[in-house]
Amino acid sequence: MRNRNEMCVLKKNPDLPIPKGARASRSLLVRHANELRRLREEEWSYESIHEAFLECYGEVFSMSLQVFRERARRVLQKELGKEAKLLETVLRVNLE
Numbered sequence: 001m002r003n004r005n006e007m008c009v010l011k012k013n014p015d016l017p018i019p020k021g022a023r024a025s026r027s028l029l030v031r032h033a034n035e036l037r038r039l040r041e042e043e044w045s046y047e048s049i050h051e052a053f054l055e056c057y058g059e060v061f062s063m064s065l066q067v068f069r070e071r072a073r074r075v076l077q078k079e080l081g082k083e084a085k086l087l088e089t090v091l092r093v094n095l096e
Contacts, residue, residue, distance in 0.1 A: 009039065030079075036076060
């Protein structure tokens with residue numbers, strides 16, 4: 001478990017509003033996809049990452065760890081899929 005000083009790892013963009021409603025947590029996970037990926041690469045547990053999002057955004061992330069983990073995994077999978085398609089397109093263009 002990380003201490004509270006290490007938890008402020010998310011860089012909030014003050015120009016972007018904090019979404020509200022049922023899909024707010026997913027929107028914020030997408031917004032922070034690169035940071036989410038970096039934290040997983042640094043071997044942070046989903047529990048520590050969940051706590052970081054709770055500290056940063058509050059009740060938007062008041063959900064069970066299981067729900068948070070599944071949403072985070074889906075966002076990461078989708079982002080990896082987008083990157084793979086982009087790489088494929090770049091390679092195809094370069095080969096032509």
